[in-house]
Amino acid sequence: MEQNTSIEQLRIPETLEGESAADFLRAVEVSRLVRLHTWGNDELAYTAEELLAQCHDPYEWYVVLVARRDGVIVGRAGIALPLDDNTELAHVTLDVLPSAEGRGLGRKVLEAAELFVRGENRKIVVVETNHPAATLENNAPEEEQVLAAEGSGTLPLSSREARFAYSAGYELERVEQFSSLTLPLSEVLAAELTAKAKATHNSSYAVHQWLDTCPERWAGEIVRLEQGLGTDDGGTPETWDLAKLREAEELSALTGRRTMVSAAECLESGALVGFTSISILGHRTDVAFQDETIVEVPHKGKDVGLHIKVANMELLMREFPATRTIYTWNSPVNSYMLSVNRQLGYVSAGVTGQWRKDFNALR
Numbered sequence: 001m002e003q004n005t006s007i008e009q010l011r012i013p014e015t016l017e018g019e020s021a022a023d024f025l026r027a028v029e030v031s032r033l034v035r036l037h038t039w040g041n042d043e044l045a046y047t048a049e050e051l052l053a054q055c056h057d058p059y060e061w062y063v064v065l066v067a068r069r070d071g072v073i074v075g076r077a078g079i080a081l082p083l084d085d086n087t088e089l090a091h092v093t094l095d096v097l098p099s100a101e102g103r104g105l106g107r108k109v110l111e112a113a114e115l116f117v118r119g120e121n122r123k124i125v126v127v128e129t130n131h132p133a134a135t136l137e138n139n140a141p142e143e144e145q146v147l148a149a150e151g152s153g154t155l156p157l158s159s160r161e162a163r164f165a166y167s168a169g170y171e172l173e174r175v176e177q178f179s180s181l182t183l184p185l186s187e188v189l190a191a192e193l194t195a196k197a198k199a200t201h202n203s204s205y206a207v208h209q210w211l212d213t214c215p216e217r218w219a220g221e222i223v224r225l226e227q228g229l230g231t232d233d234g235g236t237p238e239t240w241d242l243a244k245l246r247e248a249e250e251l252s253a254l255t256g257r258r259t260m261v262s263a264a265e266c267l268e269s270g271a272l273v274g275f276t277s278i279s280i281l282g283h284r285t286d287v288a289f290q291d292e293t294i295v296e297v298p299h300k301g302k303d304v305g306l307h308i309k310v311a312n313m314e315l316l317m318r319e320f321p322a323t324r325t326i327y328t329w330n331s332p333v334n335s336y337m338l339s340v341n342r343q344l345g346y347v348s349a350g351v352t353g354q355w356r357k358d359f360n361a362l363r
Helices: 019-039 048-054 105-119 160-167 187-201 216-228 242-255 304-319 335-344
Strands: 005-009 060-069 072-082 089-096 124-132 145-147 154-156 171-182 205-211 258-266 272-280 287-295 325-330 347-358
Touching (some): 019 060, 019 072, 060 105, 089 105, 171 335, 187 304, 187 335, 205 304, 242 258, 258 304, 304 335, 325 335
Antiparallel strands (some): 005 060, 060 072, 145 154, 171 347, 205 258
């Protein structure tokens, strides 16, 4: 790394106004430009407001390291350290401008992030690599592949990003399918899929919907589903309670984030047996993100997931007609949810790799 390059911890400003926010805004712009270069658009870039809110999340300590070249920020590492669950973990997001790549800067920023993480007594670091579909289409079968520890995913070492993580000593934990859907969803298709779902489960479920705040009637049910069932997208159960649910809703409101939820009530028992959510970031309504989808195990195989996802898509289009794209991530082994997404019209945008380094294993 050249003499005129330095890495330092960024001071997080209290607001986005004034000179004190200049470096923070530049770091946000670096992240935006990296995503623009990777995906061909900046739809996956967080706004400054969202990132500032993330830095004040009570359940997560978010630290930003910046790399300067001749005084100008050209790279950054976002370090998320959970404060409630999984306190042995640290998640690192690494962004280096394309113009600054190829000189070892990315490795130096990652090493600085690892040093910080170890100083906070975190034992495991997780990093993510992004791989647009177009970059994977021409990979020859005989190319050397890295096999994910979970599921059946692989990534080729011909990928610059995969090679970077692998050579830095990270193990590929899992690969997730990344898909996008252009909106609006056809009204005819939505009606057909809803009819198909109702025929499968014999209209045994009622759909309830809300924006941003869960009604008191269903709050305990949502907490119960969150607590013990994991997600249809391959996630793991989290520690969850009513206070955490309400605080998460309040934090979203502070950033302007909007959330649409559709939940399925079993008419026989009167209990919620599944829900799905979509979110839109504050200050940007043209892009939406499919969040978790949970369906209780005894009710799977009855197209409950399809029913509530179609309903939630219709809610999104009613409330935010300006939305033009929705993105989702799924485990490659989750064949049902991938099938649901195909029926809705999602197409593959690429894959993301989750890489893990365990410092305990390096002793």
